[in-house]
Amino acid sequence: MSLKSLLFGRARSLGDDKLFHKISLVAVLAWVGLGADGLSSSCYGPEEAYKALGASTHLSLFVALASVVTITAICASYSQIIELFPAGGGGYLVASKLLSPFLGVVSGSALLIDYVLTITISVAQGGDALFSILPASWLPWNFCFALAGVVGLTMINLRGVKESVMLWMIPFFIFVATHAFAIIYAIATHASGLGDVATATVHEVHTVSASVGVYGLLAVLLKAYSMGAGTYTGIEAVSNGLPILREPRVQTGRRTMVYMGVSLAVTVAGLLLAYLLYAVHPTEGKTLNAVLFEAMTSGWNHRAGFWFVNITLVSEAALLLIAAQTGFLDGPRVLANMAIDRWLPTRFANLSDRFVTHNGMWLMGGAAFAMMWYTHGSVDLLVVLYSINVFITFSLSQLGMVIHWWQERATDPRWLRKLAINGFGFALTFSILVSLTIEKFTEGGWVTLVITGLLIGAAYAIRVHYNGVGVHLRRLDAIVEAAEMETPARAAPDPTPERRARTAVILVNGYNGLGLHTLLHVPRMFGDTFRNYAFIQVGTVDAGNFKGAADIEALRLHTAEQVECYVKWARARGYGAASYHTVGHDLVGEVMRLSGTAAKEFPNHVFFAGQLSFARETRLTRWLHNHTVFVLQRRFFLANLPFVILPIRVTTD
DSSP states (O other): OOHHHHHHOOOOOTTOTTHHHHHOBOHHHHHHHTTHHHHHGGGTHHHHHHHHTTTOGGGHHHHHHHHHHHHHHHHHHHHHHHHHOTTOOOHHHHHHHHTOHHHHHHHHHHHHHHHHHHHHHHHHHHHHHHHTSSOGGGGGGHHHHHHHHHHHHHHHHTTOHHHHHHTTHHHHHHHHHHHHHHHHHHHHHTGGGHHHHHHHHHHHHHHHHHHHHHHHHHHHHHHHHHHTGGGGTTTTHHHHTGGGBOSSHHHHHHHHHHHHHHHHHHHHHHHHHHHHHHTOOOOTTSOHHHHHHHHHTTTSOHHHHHHHHHHHHHHHHHHHHHHHHHHHHHHHHHHHHHHHTTSSOGGGGOOOTTSSOHHHHHHHHHHHHHHHHHHTTOHHHHHHHSSHHHHHHHHHHHHHHHHHHHHTTTTOTTHHHHHHHHHHHHHHHHHHHHHHHHHHIIIIIHHHHHHHHHHHHHHHHHHHHHHHHHHHHHHHTHHHHHHHHHOOOOOSOOOOOOTTSOEEEEEESSSSHHHHHHHHHHHHHHTTOOSEEEEEEEEEOOTTTTTOHHHHHHHHHHHHHHHHHHHHHHHHTTOEEEEEEEEESOHHHHHHHHHHHHHHHOSSEEEEEEEEEETTOOHHHHHHSOOHHHHHHHHHHHTTOOEEEEEEEEOOO
């Protein structure tokens, strides 16, 4: 086994009939992989809200109620998005299709920054939870643990989605079990005092309103509610991750939303109530949950209390690490979708031999590592940077759905109910966005908005470049129409290729102007030297078409049809012709395999490929285009195969 296989796993095969079954997630696994982000927010969201109330802790009951309503509304709204976008309805796609491409880029860019912060804050908070139960002398190692955590998660996710999720199943369900027990235990042991809690809450409402007025009371509640807004992040993950769910995806996605919504609402509301029942207060070096569990077990047998607290906090640390999975599962998917639409470099849509978007994984991991280093793993600072962006996406997605249902009012009899659900979701998410922006802007939230703005600007610059190249390529496509018009009608049978004759083997990528330009250059440069023409085409499997067996088969048929057009063109002009085609994720590897076959069948061969040549070559243009032909050139030379690159000049002005 090679080192690569050891680290990232053996390559998967497109020929495996059960490939999509093996890599897809059932609802329970999706709850672990995609729902962990939302559920893990209960480790810090309720704490931030509770601490924001100061001495008015009984007002946490209103925050708990508002949290349950918000979670229910957002989950119901995203269930409708899942139904409308069964192939994946993440914030980028919803905003792009229902609002405008510009707002789609805003939503996608906001999501990308949010997913980087999801990875960073989850790992950092996981370290805090773990080091809460370790000796204080170990605390300086927390930062190193956080950095190592980001690196480790990046490596695990490069092996594949399902593998990374299966690894975390046991700690995930330990978290669910221990926290469910803690909430039930807290309520059961204080059942007789619940009436007193209600009375004290009413008294506190009167006291606060008398002191600062009704509007002051609302401001206190709104601040606590907004500071706990991190609780709702991650709910959109299921709609983004639909392509990795088991068929039927809509039903699996909606079932996952139910699991996520119920578990999150119960945990958040239960913890806020438990904080109140045990009258916990923040303690230096410990999370509020650690303080709660220690207070809860103070009357237990020492050994039982010790093990319960430690197992519960370790499960929290593990869950927070699992939550970082969402950034690795959905972040690269957003990158791939934006790359397919040419807002980002197309390389982010490429797949590895494990069929994961590996370039996106590396970028998300690298960005999270840089953010962790910059903030030194400070959860307090990361919380300020976090949450704003996800509510930009929430608001745009809900607004797009509201507009959609209004436009469908004449054809959908249930349009009003659906519009009401998304309308309520929009009102909630937009109000949270406004309050978060106001609350966090001067504290450092402006940094998140500036970085998001820079990413949007970069996306537009990249799109302008690709549009310029696209204009030139469309001009080349005029060659296709000319070739079709000039193709002679042949009465004689197609010529049979002579195996020993000089053969030009041309690498093509679809029947287009680029391929024909390369083909026509060969006789112009070499005259009638070549009597045979062979064509090689590989249909590249990327994030855009790797959605199911039917999509792969459609790509295979399309590739065969396209390469046969070249064969028809050559035969119509009296040349012997042959074609070689396949589909795969590894373009270079597949081309070399087919080239070896062609070289054996036509031993007197020369290989040709076209390459775009920019009038103004820069590092940016080199990075935005894959330049695969130069990689192939080295491989061909090593294989002792003659290879000629034909430049195609491009001006993007």
